[in-house]
Amino acid sequence: MAKYLGKRIFYIILTLFIVSTITFFLMKLMPGTPLTNQAKLTPTQIHQIYKQYGLDKPVWQQYLVYLGGIIHGNFGTSFQFSNQPVSYLISSRLGPSLIIGGQGMVLGVLAGLVVGAVGAIKANTWVDTSATIISILFISIPSFVLAVLLQYYLGLKLRLFPIADWGGFMYTVLPTLALAASPLAETARFMRTEMVDVLSSDYIELAKAKGLNKVGIIYHHALRNSLIPVVTIIGPLAVNIMTGSMVVENIFSIPGIGEQFVKSILTNDYPTIMGLTIVYSAMLCVVLLITDIVYGLIDPRIRINK
Amino acid sequence: MENEKDVLEVRNLKINFNTYAGTVQAIRDVSFDLRKGETLAIVGESGSGKTVTTRSIMGLNSPNAVIDSGTIMFKGQDLLKKSRKQMDQIRGRDIAEIFQDPMTSLDPTMKIGKQIAEPLIIHKGMKREKAYAQALEMMKLVGIENAEQRINNYPHQFSGGMRQRIVIAIALVNYPEILIADEPTTALDVTIQAQILDLMKELQAKTNTSIIFITHDLGVVAGMADRVAVMYAGKIVEYGTVDEIFYNPKHPYTWGLLNSMPTMDTGGTELPSIPGTPPDLLDPPVGDAFAARNKYALKIDTEKQPPFFKVSDTHYAATWLLDKRAPKVTPPEPIIERQKHYAELVHQEIDKSKGNHVEEQEEQL
Ligand SMILES: Nc1ncnc2c1ncn2[C@@H]1O[C@H](COP(=O)(O)OP(=O)(O)OP(=O)(O)O)[C@@H](O)[C@H]1O
């Protein structure tokens, strides 16, 4: 297990290295400059600013400086907020994003499992059909549309939750719901397919032959076997949540990294963009590692060895 | 029960399936008995209704099945009238089943000890320890080595043959009256197949369980069954003791099955299979369903279904060829060979009983 972990962590570092390299050079290729008021500046002023941020050096030198910084957890200084180190910017904004992202993920997956399982157990009845319709709706409605709808109806009309801003659990409810919709739908669809499969398998037939009743069959045999494959979609769902959060955080004015990411792109704040890209990649790598470990733990056919 | 020895009596069973294409008449008036401790083989080509018949004994037919008529009497009660809950209590306790493919019949995520103990926990309300202890005994009984350690293994840690032993252990752990085995060895290779069949016979001798053994391989039947029922297109067309079916078959369909059975002599050579295909059960033919494939078919075969004709007390066949008015036909060569062998068998039996008789008399003297 330790050896396996070591190997995986090595690969994560390698991945992050490649990601940072690619983002670095992509940033260099991007059109536009970080100076919003370039037209008003004299060439000397521009040169001075470039020098301050090390942009006057050759690209390969900038790259080495950049890599050296990352190793020490230093992503440089934000262009947008002149004196703020990117690492501080990110760490101070990570909390809200992790909270709504995490809540959205847990809610989406759990509700999705229930909806999917019920759909499978009641396959081809009106219950199943309704579950499918809900899934299709949630998959096809973009999260920003859902966010605005939630904001309008639950926030503005019914005044159940704050419309926007940050400050306690109530503020997390609407963004969590907006983020949860898509993972819910994906999980439900996946779970339904898996469970329909499992319920028609030979070992369920054998469980019936043992005299196990319907509840017993589902509880003792069907659930666990359908749940295992669902673990494999957690990674893609995490990506889903991360991209969703960029829009949702903006709509609800949540001071998170998603909101920051969008802002940074709009202002060509290269160091922040690069820093956030690496943070997102790192989060995804960790999620994938955890799901693989969990998969190995719950599926006896897969044993993580060496 | 008509016969004291019977543990199960199926009478006039008719089962239809509602499908989009129409009503499939899968079981068309099937009756048979199962005696205490015997093995009854049901043989027939694919689609003849073997599985549907046994599924209805288990009360596990698919939702689109309609029991048109019939009774399945077990311990004086009609299983077809039982509620789902009542059937849950009978399955796995009084009637158990083993399936064709041991690679997929076990829950891949549950330790086998638990899977074997499950029927004890469900039906006898046993505590975990006691159920596991009994599961362990069962594992030893079906020949799993190192049972103490292996009880904590998962199915993927066993070979196909071993898995089928585990499935058998699950089925027999409650010592059921009836064991249904639906092609239990088809998925196994030949040597393993023989071992599993031996195990089943051995356990049957110990437990006195009655077995319904389904197969389309007559070769397996010879060493396994006491009696054989031959099914075709949702009907039983001939039934009798193993010797009667193997050496004195009367129905042309049974002839065809026997001729396509591999034997020592035929070895690897190509076997003649019965030409043609079974009829469409959406719209079964009026007369004998086998007529279209039967080169001995009479005119009446296309008009009227044949009743059962008695060959002996234990042997019946539904073919017009047995009618008094039917012309004499010569069966295929290999069947004649078999009948000669049968004649010898019968003689030996008679001699033996005479011999016994003589001995008895001598003792008396
Ligand atoms: N759920 C169902 N819906 C419609 N028709 C069915 C259904 N189940 C079985 N049948 C039909 O009933 C007939 C008998 O099927 P059955 O499975 O009993 O055959 P079998 O003798 O067991 O064949 P095999 O040797 O292939 O297992 C077939 O014609 C089959 O198509």
Ligand SMILES: [Mg+2]
């Ligand atoms: Mg079958």
